[in-house]
Amino acid sequence: MNREQDRTALVTGANRGIGLETARRLVVAGLDVVLAARDPARGRDAARTLGSPRVRVEELDVTDAMSVTACAERLADDGVAVDVLVNNAGIYPTDGFFSLDEDTLLRALDVNLMGAFRTCRAFCPGMARRGYGRVVNVSSGLGALTGNVPSPAAYGVSKAALNALTLVVSAAVPQAVKVNAVCPGWVRTDMGGRGAPTSVEQGADTVAWLALLPDSGPTGGFFRDRKRIDW
Template sequence: MSQNIENKVVVITGASSGLGAETARHLAAQGAKVVLGARRLDRLESLAAELGLDARAILSTDVTDYLQVQALVDRALELHGRIDVLINNAGLMPSSMLDKLKIEEWNRMIDVNIKGVLYGIAAVLPKMKEQKSGQIINVSSVAGHKVGPGGAVYAGTKWAVRAISEGLRQEVKPWNIRTTIVSPGAVDTELTGTITDEDIAKGMAKTYENAIPASSFARVVAFAISQPDEVDVNEILFRPTVQVY
């Protein structure tokens, strides 16, 4: 699996916990040069110490601020001179019924889940075009394929990620850039902790009783990265075996 991963420069947003942190561990173990961004710097520092990373390989990053995302990518370029993979992983899921009118939560999801992805693309695209190589991995969700009560806005953001990614796929062909959408089902992360609607939280807790570990996501990402350069794995949808929806 480490084929085509070793020595690749990989930038990961939302890397302080869950999917991002586990993916950093998995790729670093296979020889990737990871550069990690997240809002919680203390957690990034702990992860960097665990992985033996240079202290400069982490940066406090709020993906709702384009300049912070650009600074993270610039840090990777300063350290390694190139960027091979961007994993747009940062995301929130404060799902709620629309009639609860949790407008601030809607706005936050749009800012993180959609704008954050766009800012990541904007930050890496000029360098990847110059290199004529690279891979952009955007994290969607099973909710990016189907919508349920309480998930309208979250699903809307994840459908948007898929639409943006497909448009990106078609546009970057002249520069040999690969694009991948990863859509996980119930994976064990802190994502459900952002839900403030008590009724939705109870239902989600039941769904997540059978959540699979974050390492499942990390292996999927590694599979997409490890393919030969002429193979572009565009989308992977995966769930726990027992998950119905």
């Protein structure tokens, strides 16, 4: 039996784009998948495209701590243990620094940083207790301190903070729980636009690879195209 047949993955922002393609790949790999979306109707529509009985739709707004807690409680009540967490939900404000208002920056931090913080707080303790876990934070090269943090301002700051959170969480859990960040590239999604050079399938490849790492796999790293990159 494939080991993955006993695993469950939860993917946030999974009703479209990289999240949906990642969910598709994890189902093909043999995992049960919790397709999490702010809008459950859109989540159900997306789940139908996967055509698998192994997909469960859950309402989850990563900006609402009560929503995250309620989702975790519903899953626990049904005996569902989350083994793989893909923090994919995100927003992409494009304001330059001098046109950036405080509300926009706080919104970016709430979704891109605090959303992952809330889900890690909800699901990583169980991974640590069970001695197995994979956490994938979907970040960006625009959050790399050695790269292009200055632009766009709120997005770059929030993704740099997400990278820092990746290191913090990886140090807090046992080695058996692998926590990594990924830069999927500039992807042709609603966020990336039609002119982006990378397909959704290519963008989701490293995300799914990190979600399925073997026990010997890396932790506390930042990856693009399955290769470690600088923070």
